[in-house]
Amino acid sequence: MDKSEYIKKRIRACDYMCVAQLFLSDDFLLERPLGFDDVKPRLLGHWGTCHGINVAYANLKTFYEGNDNFSFVLGPGHGFPALQANLFFDGELEKVDPNATRDIRGLSYVCHNFSWPDGFPSHASPYTPGTIVEGGELGYALANAYGMALGHPEKIIAVLVGDGELETATALDSLNLRALLCGPKNGKILPVLHLNGYKISAPSLYARRSERELNEMIRGFGFTPVMIDGDDPEVFQNALKQKVDSPFYILKTEKGAGGPNRHHESHQIPLKSPMNNSNDLRALEEWLQSYNFKDLFDAEKGFVL
Ligand SMILES: Cc1ncc(C[n+]2csc(CCOP(=O)(O)OP(=O)(O)O)c2C)c(N)n1
Numbered sequence: 478m479d480k481s482e483y484i485k486k487r488i489r490a491c492d493y494m495c496v497a498q499l500f501l502s503d504d505f506l507l508e509r510p511l512g513f514d515d516v517k518p519r520l521l522g523h524w525g526t527c528h529g530i531n532v533a534y535a536n537l538k539t540f541y542e543g544n545d546n547f548s549f550v551l552g553p554g555h556g557f558p559a560l561q562a563n564l565f566f567d568g569e570l571e572k573v574d575p576n577a578t579r580d581i582r583g584l585s586y587v588c589h590n591f592s593w594p595d596g597f598p599s600h601a602s603p604y605t606p607g608t609i610v611e612g613g614e615l616g617y618a619l620a621n622a623y624g625m626a627l628g629h630p631e632k633i634i635a636v637l638v639g640d641g642e643l644e645t646a647t648a649l650d651s652l653n654l655r656a657l658l659c660g661p662k663n664g665k666i667l668p669v670l671h672l673n674g675y676k677i678s679a680p681s682l683y684a685r686r687s688e689r690e691l692n693e694m695i696r697g698f699g700f701t702p703v704m705i706d707g708d709d710p711e712v713f714q715n716a717l718k719q720k721v722d723s724p725f726y727i728l729k730t731e732k733g734a735g736g737p738n739r740h741h742e743s744h745q746i747p748l749k750s751p752m753n754n755s756n757d758l759r760a761l762e763e764w765l766q767s768y769n770f771k772d773l774f775d776a777e778k779g780f781v782l
Contacts (some may be wrong), residue, residue: 484535484710486773486782487566491523491531493768494562498591499524500751502763505585506771509617511762513691516752521592522599523555525743528708529635529671530559536713537635550626550636552618554601554611561587561597562671564606566780573606579779613641616647622666623654632664640683641676652698655723668700668725678741691727700725737764
């Protein structure tokens with residue numbers, strides 16, 4: 478299959494799994510009309526950032542496929558549904574949790590237990606394979622990545638940083654680490670700024686700057702800005718192919734893309750009462766159906782991309 482088509486399908490599958498984790502307690506393949514009882518009674522988690530995380534994850538994993546020295550560091554731990562979806566998709570979760578088999582049983586287990594008593598937490602946690610730091614505090618992704626790269630020139634580490642996250646003193650000052658640690662003895666860091674425009678419900682500072690101002694700030698730290706506007710895999714893959722010194726990718730996606738409301742309204746749970754309100758329930762069903770997940774996942778064989 479064409480690489481771009483594969484990436485698009487992977488993003489679609491992971492987007493669906495994000496919505497299923499956030500909302501569903503049953504009927505994970507939509508085999509009957511969705512009922513109130515199929516929805517979790519208490520909805521807790523974050524949707525807005527998920528699509529962009531899935532876009533970054535799918536593109537970076539595909540571009541560096543087969544390179545054991547590549548790692549992806551995710552700053553926004555609140556985007557856990559997307560992280561968990563990708564770990565499930567790649568079979569990483571099953572390696573540490575035998576219940577997470579890549580069939581309908583594993584899918585049900587992962588979705589049902591997201592943000593559920595005695596199940597998975599709503600944020601990345603020590604239970605998440607590959608977690609370096611957990612604590613719910615934004616800002617440490619770049620510093621941790623530079624630490625991982627220290628003394629490992631073979632490593633390539635892409636780091637997704639939220640535009641709200643880059644407003645923290647820790648993340649912003651971590652950009653100075655490039656000047657200190659870009660020598661031949663250390664690995665290569667590829668920052669990816671997730672410019673989805675909002676931090677929780679307020680516009681992010683970087684989204685309100687002109688592209689020229691943002692680029693100049695990035696150049697000031699010694700990086701070369703590379704814009705990835707939108708979620709088209711062709712654009713992302715071409716950006717990754719560009720040979721530039723110290724690239725700093727800017728991934729511009731719409732917060733909440735694919736969901737019933739966007740931007741500042743999409744940060745946590747976009748539909749408030751699908752467990753007891755018919756309009757919200759129908760909106761949730763339409764949203765889930767829009768991904769055509771059944772074309773991507775077979776109950777017994779798992780993913781059929
Ligand atoms: C140090 C710190 N300050 C504040 C918060 C609360 N907080 C959680 S998510 C969030 C917004 C993050 O915005 P961004 O990084 O742009 O993520 P996205 O918009 O993609 O969800 C904030 C401020 C936090 N977790 N840590």
